Amino acid sequence: MNRSWIYGLATVAVMASVSASAAQSAALVINTPLRQSPDNTAAVVANLNKDAVVSVLDRSGGWYSVETAQAKGWLRIVALRFVGAAPVKTAQVLPGTGSHNDGNITVATGIRGLSDQDLASAKPDHAALAAVSAYSVDNEEVNEFVREGGLTPGATP
Amino acid sequence: MKSTFTSSRFKRQLIVVSIAALLNACAGLEIAGVNVSDTYQSAKTLVSGSKLTPAETKTIGDELGAQLLAIYPPVNNEEQQRYLNRIGGWLQRQGNNHNEQWRFVIVNSEGMNAFSTPSGLIMVTTGLLAVLDSEHEIAAVLAHEIAHVELSHHVQNIERSQKLASVAGLADAVLSGSAGNAGSMLSAGVVDISKDLYGKGMERDDELAADAQAVQLMNKAGYDPYAFVTMLQKIEARYAEQSKLSGFFLTHPKPRDRIDSVAETLDGLHSAAQFSDSNLQQRYTRIFHAGG
Numbered sequence: 428m429n430r431s432w433i434y435g436l437a438t439v440a441v442m443a444s445v446s447a448s449a450a451q452s453a454a455l456v457i458n459t460p461l462r463q464s465p466d467n468t469a470a471v472v473a474n475l476n477k478d479a480v481v482s483v484l485d486r487s488g489g490w491y492s493v494e495t496a497q498a499k500g501w502l503r504i505v506a507l508r509f510v511g512a513a514p515v516k517t518a519q520v521l522p523g524t525g526s527h528n529d530g531n532i533t534v535a536t537g538i539r540g541l542s543d544q545d546l547a548s549a550k551p552d553h554a555a556l557a558a559v560s561a562y563s564v565d566n567e568e569v570n571e572f573v574r575e576g577g578l579t580p581g582a583t584p
Numbered sequence: 585m586k587s588t589f590t591s592s593r594f595k596r597q598l599i600v601v602s603i604a605a606l607l608n609a610c611a612g613l614e615i616a617g618v619n620v621s622d623t624y625q626s627a628k629t630l631v632s633g634s635k636l637t638p639a640e641t642k643t644i645g646d647e648l649g650a651q652l653l654a655i656y657p658p659v660n661n662e663e664q665q666r667y668l669n670r671i672g673g674w675l676q677r678q679g680n681n682h683n684e685q686w687r688f689v690i691v692n693s694e695g696m697n698a699f700s701t702p703s704g705l706i707m708v709t710t711g712l713l714a715v716l717d718s719e720h721e722i723a724a725v726l727a728h729e730i731a732h733v734e735l736s737h738h739v740q741n742i743e744r745s746q747k748l749a750s751v752a753g754l755a756d757a758v759l760s761g762s763a764g765n766a767g768s769m770l771s772a773g774v775v776d777i778s779k780d781l782y783g784k785g786m787e788r789d790d791e792l793a794a795d796a797q798a799v800q801l802m803n804k805a806g807y808d809p810y811a812f813v814t815m816l817q818k819i820e821a822r823y824a825e826q827s828k829l830s831g832f833f834l835t836h837p838k839p840r841d842r843i844d845s846v847a848e849t850l851d852g853l854h855s856a857a858q859f860s861d862s863n864l865q866q867r868y869t870r871i872f873h874a875g876g
Contacts, residue, residue: 456840489810489850504813505847508840509821541655541782547775551650552657556705559658559689562665564673572670576719577863578806580678 450482453493453507461500465490472500481507636702636739645703645738647774652699652707652782656691659710664690667871671719672706672726678804679734686733688726696819699782700729702738713872715818719864720811723802727812731797737790742777791837796849803853808861810850816843 458476462469465487473495475481481493481502490501564572573580636644659665665688672688686704693709700706706729708722716722732738786794799809820839837845 486810486814488808489813504810505843507817509817511821541652541778543779543783545655546651546778546783549651549654549775551647551774552654553650555653555658556646556650559653559665559705560685560687562662562669562689563685563687564666564669566677568666569670569673569677573674573806575863576867578674580806581803 450484450494452510453481453483453491454510455479455481455502455507457506459502459506461493461495461498461502463500465492465501469501473498475502480510483507483509635743641739642703644742644774644777645701645705648701648778648781649703649705649707651774651778652701652705653689653691656693656707656709659690659692661690663871667867668708668722668726671723672730675723675727675730675801675805675807676704678801679730681734686730696822698725698729700732700738702733702736702742704733706730706733712819715822716815717818718811719868720802720808721815721818722868723805723807724798724812724815727798727801727805727807728794730801731794732786732790735790735793735797737786737794738781741781741786741790788837792842792845795842795846799846799849799853809853812846813843813850816846 455475455477458474460471461473461475463472475495479495481495483491483493485492486504487501489504491504491507492501493499493507668688668690672686676682676684676686681704684704686706689705689707690713691707691709694711695709696712696715698706698708698712706726708725708729712725713722716725785791795812799812802812803809816839820843
């Protein structure tokens, strides 16, 4: 597999500013410096301890903008965990569709957890398999999708 | 190759020959949309311990997919399904299997989860989509599953586990003369494989390898690779409350472990493509939150 592209990427910086609709509480998982800007070399505004609670205001690439009662600044994205889940918006995602409650909620993509009973009792639905195959898209549709979204491929070997 | 199923290679060969004799007699037989002869070939492969061919992988993968879709029915919303296929198709084209026609499906389930089969069928539950907030985060989920297929994790899992018990069941049923039940026999074999893949889960190393590959695919496609972390953090925020529901979580990588692991890959990316987040957010909102 050719992975050389990851070493030859252009120097365009990630500035994926993702606004939070409302400040969300988070707790630090490690001791970490709070910096003036989203940069490892930026001045340290404060040193925060593990378990300190912050409000997350925004994100820029691999950095969160946060504030505490005493200070405001930026910290690395991996330094915190959110406290309390935002409301789930199932009804908005799928208006008008019922949702199967498997009664055994699994919690992570890539993590499984279907019960043996579910798997053993399922009668393979080949009609559904054929139906979902009809949703496949061709190269032209994909290319148009990429143009519309303004996605710029990052691969520059 | 060692087997826990039988003490005699001769016995295995006898089973294979016996299945062959019976299935050859009904060559081309198709039951419930499954070519029984192909299935026999797959069974033979598992018994003999050799590698799965692409055709066998496709047969088994699609049967696994049909089984999963019976548990989690697809959502009847063409716009959302096509949106998922466009994101997935673009990510897939960044890898080695860009000429294959993979399928991406939103399925109904309140549980947060995503699945893939070795034949390139990738499923995301409505419960998981409901906690995500952007096209980038959807891409993160799909990229992880794409990576599992790209890295042949399912195939390796099947080959490693040597589902001889499943094949034994298939053989016994066939030998007992009930060829008319071949479809259900196949299902029985697939169920055993699926219990490993979708019940127990992948190996921890496979999960972390898929995460690392996923952020690379995202970066190459022009998606924000840090959305992989935000996706995991949203799952992590619900982890404590939901982990009480099942001991299953004790045996799998926790979101925090995955975040720590993938952070190393992100540090090595150096940079990523620039993108217009407003365009992506507008269409994400239009498709998932119109009128909401």
